Amino acid sequence: MAAVPDHTEHSAALFDRASAVTPGGVNSPVRAFRAVGGVPRFMTSGDGSHITDVDGNRYLDLVCSWGPMLLGHAHPEVTAAVQAAVARGTSYGTPTEPEVLLGEEIVARTPVDKVRLVSSGTEATMSALRLARGFTGRAKIVKFAGCYHGHVDALLAQAGSGVITLGIPGTPGVTEATTADTIVLPYNDQAAVTAAFAEYGDQIAAVITEASPGNMGVVPPRDNFNAFLAKTCTDNGALFISDEVMTGFRITKSGWYGVDGVRPDLMTFGKVMGGGFPAAAFGGRADVMAHLAPEGSVYQAGTLSGNPIATTAGLTTLRLATDEVYAKLDRTALTIQSLVSTALDKEGVPHVIQAAGNLFSVFFVESEENAVIKNFGDAGAQVLPRFGAFFHAMLDGGVYLPPSAFEAWFVSSAIDDDGLAEIESALAPAAAAAAAV
Numbered sequence: 001m002a003a004v005p006d007h008t009e010h011s012a013a014l015f016d017r018a019s020a021v022t023p024g025g026v027n028s029p030v031r032a033f034r035a036v037g038g039v040p041r042f043m044t045s046g047d048g049s050h051i052t053d054v055d056g057n058r059y060l061d062l063v064c065s066w067g068p069m070l071l072g073h074a075h076p077e078v079t080a081a082v083q084a085a086v087a088r089g090t091s092y093g094t095p096t097e098p099e100v101l102l103g104e105e106i107v108a109r110t111p112v113d114k115v116r117l118v119s120s121g122t123e124a125t126m127s128a129l130r131l132a133r134g135f136t137g138r139a140k141i142v143k144f145a146g147c148y149h150g151h152v153d154a155l156l157a158q159a160g161s162g163v164i165t166l167g168i169p170g171t172p173g174v175t176e177a178t179t180a181d182t183i184v185l186p187y188n189d190q191a192a193v194t195a196a197f198a199e200y201g202d203q204i205a206a207v208i209t210e211a212s213p214g215n216m217g218v219v220p221p222r223d224n225f226n227a228f229l230a231k232t233c234t235d236n237g238a239l240f241i242s243d244e245v246m247t248g249f250r251i252t253k254s255g256w257y258g259v260d261g262v263r264p265d266l267m268t269f270g271k272v273m274g275g276g277f278p279a280a281a282f283g284g285r286a287d288v289m290a291h292l293a294p295e296g297s298v299y300q301a302g303t304l305s306g307n308p309i310a311t312t313a314g315l316t317t318l319r320l321a322t323d324e325v326y327a328k329l330d331r332t333a334l335t336i337q338s339l340v341s342t343a344l345d346k347e348g349v350p351h352v353i354q355a356a357g358n359l360f361s362v363f364f365v366e367s368e369e370n371a372v373i374k375n376f377g378d379a380g381a382q383v384l385p386r387f388g389a390f391f392h393a394m395l396d397g398g399v400y401l402p403p404s405a406f407e408a409w410f411v412s413s414a415i416d417d418d419g420l421a422e423i424e425s426a427l428a429p430a431a432a433a434a435a436a437v
């Protein structure tokens with residue numbers, strides 16, 4: 001059983017020190033527990049399905065570093081490969097063999113013809129947009145409200161009201177000029193896409209979407225939305241960019257592509273392919289990728305791109321991620337979903353669980369009647385205080401969930417029957433806590 005985390009003094013002390021030197025005390029906002037309150041836990045180690053904080057509390061981990069840790073923490077083979085790579089030197093600024101091997105692995109698993117390695121998902125989507133604009137000679141980009149593609153200026157535009165909302169900066173520091181060419185539409189809304197193309201069709205360079213969105217909670221595409229987007233793009237001379245940073249190499253051997261088989265012009269990857277190190281990629285059609293420097297004139301570069309440690313960790317992770325691993329991830333995710341539903345039903349807490357393969361999230365809705373979350377607007381209509389109470393009770397029970405109601409839960413293949421039992425025993429009081437709100 002996981003220890004009950006009733007001690008947080010060391011995390012609290014570190015958070016104070018962190019807050020003195022770093023805005024909000026964290027290096028990525030959602031880590032700060034702002035949505036749920038309380039002391040963010042500072043982790044010191046991970047082993048398999050668990051992580052341990054500075055106060056010695058051990059948690060069953062359902063965040064998995066927001067996706068990368070598909071095999072769990074400190075997998076012995078990944079650790080050994082990384083240690084051996086580190087001992088040979090950590091970066092040369094020259095081409096290396098692991099980059100080639102990782103590139104070949106990605107090309108073998110996905111529909112991309114060519115791939116370029118970068119260091120974060122943000123870089124991947126930013127570069128894919130530039131390439132799409134360079135290739136088509138067009139300026140406008142369509143994105144969907146509630147989809148997150150990293151903190152690329154042009155993609156931080158939020159949806160306003162109306163069918164077609166020309167991007168309004170959602171973040172101070174992002175200028176109106178930067179988002180003037182971003183069109184934000186409601187997700188899963190084919191009519192909105194058709195209307196946008198009717199008005200701006202010959203100016204649209206690309207449509208970018210999460211392959212199956214997981215950043216407003218899990219909101220899968222409905223009615224062949226991706227196939228519709230791909231066709232609309234093709235018919236109008238635009239590129240279809242599928243962002244598989246979260247889903248890639250997690251949901252199936254390729255990603256969401258392995259579920260719906262819609263072939264994008266460009267794809268972006270990250271998370272799992274770095275095995276816990278900074279590695280990401282974008283890739284796609286050979287004729288489009290040929291426009292990238294040094295082959296073509298669209299510039300893109302990176303000092304640490306294809307870093308030998310990151311590529312070694314990613315390659316080792318992908319090689320270990322066999323069909324059996326994906327089958328286990330699917331089983332584990334289904335079991336957890338059913339445990340959550342059983343516990344919440346027992347306490348009469350209305351909820352909807354939506355899944356995209358082994359990615360899933362729980363929405364605390366007002367009522368289960370006709371409750372389907374199709375877009376960002378639906379996702380926003382949750383009873384958020386219920387999630388906060390549930391989250392903290394799970395944390396007290398030794399289960400680490402994403403500290404936000406708008407995030408997917410991530411499983412690792414290291415979760416075994418004991419881990420599932422830990423989740424089950426944490427769920428009963430957590431469901432009661434949610435019911436009490």
Ligand code: PMP
Pocket residue numbers: 066119120121122123125148149150151210215243244245246270271280
């Ligand atoms: N795209 C998607 C779909 C993501 O989920 C994320 C990160 N959560 C990103 C892009 C950005 O990746 P990174 O945080 O590595 O910049």
